[in-house]
Amino acid sequence: MKPTTRYVLSSTGLVVFLLFWEGFARSGIMEPHLLPPPSTIPPALISEINEGFWQVMVWSSLRHYTIGFVLGSVLGVTLGVVVALFPRVEASQAYLARILRPIPPLAWIPFAIIWFGITETAAAFIISIGIFWINYFTAMGAVKAVDKDLIEVARAFGHRTFPALLRKVILPGAAPGILSGLRAGLGQGWMTVVAAELFGIQGIGQRMIEAAGLLNTQVVILYMFSIAFLYGVSDYVFVRIQQRILAWQR
């Protein structure tokens, strides 16, 4: 398929979907507030921006998201690397990780509130949990998968201390895996950010619940798309950085 054909088909698919949605919403089959047509979303955006809500909510959510992402990623990557490097540490975390990992980030909400109150810290904490586990396991796997022969090569050329091997072979060798974990965490973070705000912490999630209570469903949809947009932008930027770091890969 030619790239232009692909582009045209993708755009057509989107337009057809929006038209169908618009037609269905206007047909009277459903109450308009149960499914507002997409044409109501741009006005909703303009009014939310004019009233100052959109900027404040997006900014708050971005802050929770960023803190949670950095916290979860730094801890996850660091601990994952350490565990992969030391078999004894790995053995001692095996059962613990197996018990803690399946607990969904949202199940931590009660404790987040008990420990931190209805605060930004609580939201960032919840977001960081999901991101932590993703990075923990991918970093561990990435370090274990580093080519042992290259470690031997580095040793043969005089790099025999642990820090030297870490710097010259293990970390660069694990970088592709670690970066793909960070990217997965970037997506996971947006999934929890809304839920983390549903219980009253200022942000997109809180605004959505408010709007839903007033049956301002076009506002709810506006914020749903805002999240998709923010995720798209952050993923795009990340992939650009990733490609630059991994220029050595074919």
Next chain:
Amino acid sequence: MAAVIETKNLAVAFGEGDARNVVFHRLNVSVEEGEFVTLVGVSGAGKSTLLRVIADLIPSLEGSIEVNAVRVPSRRPIAMVFQADSLMPWRTISQNITLGLEGIDVADADMQQRVDHTLDLVGLSDFGNRWPYQLSGGERQRIGIARALAVEPDILLMDEPFGSLDAITRTGLQDELLRIWRETKKSILFVTHDIEEAVYLGDRVLLLGGTPAEIVREYRVDIPRNQRREGEAFLRKIEEVKAGLHEAIAVTANNANDG
């Protein structure tokens, strides 16, 4: 001539208890200054292990390894060329070549000069800024040789460096290696499973066999190198080494059966 490497009653073993596997018991190998020694042997006999013990990548149990090389802060006495694809994929070709120079006393300007010089030597002058994935298998192997030469070693240890290459590339690189050897006068210990390659390259061919392994035969190749690709004497020498290898395989198998 003086020996640059001499192992005396070298013993190496892996594992412990019942799983203990004694690779060598009393191994004596020497390489003279400027000599090209090739090492062939029963597969699993420990050819690669010997190189790794000499390179101090694996510890020996007993015995000694004497390396009579000049100790200079800006050089490493021994450098190793590995089997194909031992380049660090995240380093450019230049950065791969400087791997062994990081940590020894080489000024930045000198480092660049050594990169240029060794790239010239292996015939890949313009490749410094490329990534390894952009090179063919044969080119990567040349860079492996350049990386070893950059530390200006007296001794090159080569572990089946051409084993994974196609026949044409391999033949080309063998001749290239002989040219580099003549130009740089390195002492070389070259492991291969290809007897023709061993006889083509070596001044001396060592045959490793038995359990624990020892040098069971040694062949001097007194044929001028320009008469080595074909010709009666060359082919006879190959047959001679092959016969020795088959004998060694039979002996090793018998030993194994005896328990």
